Amino acid sequence: MAKLALIRSLSDIDIRLVRIFIVVTECGGFAASELELNIGRSTISKHISDLEARVGLKLCNRGPSGFSLTPEGEQVLAAARKLLSSIDGFQSEIDNIHTNLTGTLRIGLFDQSTTNPNAHIHKAIRSFDHVAPDVALEIALDPPSTLEARIADGTMDVAIVPVHRKSTLLAYTPLYTEHMTLYCGEGHLLFDADPDASAADLDLSGHKYAGYAFNSPNMKAGQNLGLKRAARVQEEEALFLLIQSGCYLGYLADHVARPLLRRGRLRPVAAAETSYASTFAAIVRKKPLPDRKTLEFLECLKAAHGNLAQ
Incomplete structure (x- = not known):
């Protein structure tokens, strides 16, 4: 007896799982798709497992021998590409029907x-x-x-x-730049340091550093200075708060730091060496x-x- 289809209607979550499945296959595995999807390998594996549960089929082999699609996975991949092509085509056709642009x-x-x-x-x-x-x-x-x-x-x-x-x-598409500098707050040991002192003279690695918890120019700049994060944040507002405490060094956009810099509550640290420009696109x-x-x-x-x- 033929099995009943497990997916009777598609949800947004199903479509997202399908998109992830396609990216994983195009990259050739979970590890290779981490950068493309910007999510961890364990999360990617769970998404694929969730899709397998939804369709009731084993889609891929993963393990010491590497990543490969099962015969059923190959068929689901072909169907997935047709599905997304249809969805995107439908959205574009509806969009083109309207003289005025609509939607969200x-x-x-x-x-x-x-x-x-x-x-x-x-x-x-x-x-x-x-x-x-x-x-x-x-x-x-x-x-x-x-x-x-x-x-x-x-x-x-x-x-x-x-x-x-x-x-x-x-x-x-590059749009604009943002200038970043390493700062410390009022009360920090480096707050009254010589502004012309070098990073080596200040021994920056001996101070607590607050930085972003995700891959970014900020993370790279901190690593280049040999700084080890003692605090991890997701937003610049949280980073600003930690630097203001006087307990942490951290990078801020100069336009964000400027108001407190003028009021004498922030100081740049070895600006000639620590500053960098980031491009936003x-x-x-x-x-x-x-x-x-x-x-x-x-x-x-x-x-x-x-x-x-x-």
């Missing part, structure tokens, strides 16, 4: 985008509202790794993130091609940010 544009941002004088996202939103007044906006604030993962799996349309390690699944999926409203918003972002985005 899902935008992702990292912390403190509104206070960077080089960021003109608000201008892009204003321009977009003129050309697409019927499009609703959803804006989420998340760490860059989460935003990249959501763009890759199709649950977000466009995001603006600091460029660190580029994914082959995403297209990057708009990211979208390469395949399938973004829909009309996403491409229109991308053009608004490029126009708002001028030369760097050209």
Whole structure:
């Protein structure tokens, strides 16, 4: 007797699992897909197991011998690609039917985008509202790794993130830069140190350091200085709080630090050696091609940010 289908109707979660399954197969395994999906191997494995439970089939072999698809997995992969192609085609056709752009544009941002004088996202939103007044906006604030993962799996349309390690699944449009410096707060042992002292003279590795808990230019800069994190954060607001305590060194965007710097409550630490510039870029999926409203918003972002985005 033939088995009854376990999936009687598809949910958004099912479609997300299908997208992850496709990325894993294209990368050739769980380990290789960690960077592309920006999630850990154990989480990827659970997602694949969840999909196998949903379809009632073993989709892949994983173990010491490596990753490979089962015969059933090959068939499900082909069906999955057809499914996503149909969904994306349907969305594009509906979008093209409308003379005016409609639907919802899902935008992702990292912390403190509104206070960077080089960021003109608000201008892009204003321009977009003129050309697409019927499009609703959803804006989420998340760490860059989460935003990249959501763009890759199709649950977000466009995001603006600091460029660190580029994914082959995403297209990057540079928009603006952000200048970062290592700071300490009032009461820290280095607060009254010679501003011209070198990082070596200050023995930075002997002080507690607060940094982001995800891969980012911030993490790389701290590692280059030999700093070991004594506190991990997800948002710049939490990082700011730890630095203000006077107990931790940490990186802040100069535009974020400026108000307290003027009031004498923050000090840069070996700025000539610790400072760096980070480029922020708009990211979208390469395949399938973004829909009309996403491409229109991308053009608004490029126009708002001028030369760097050209």
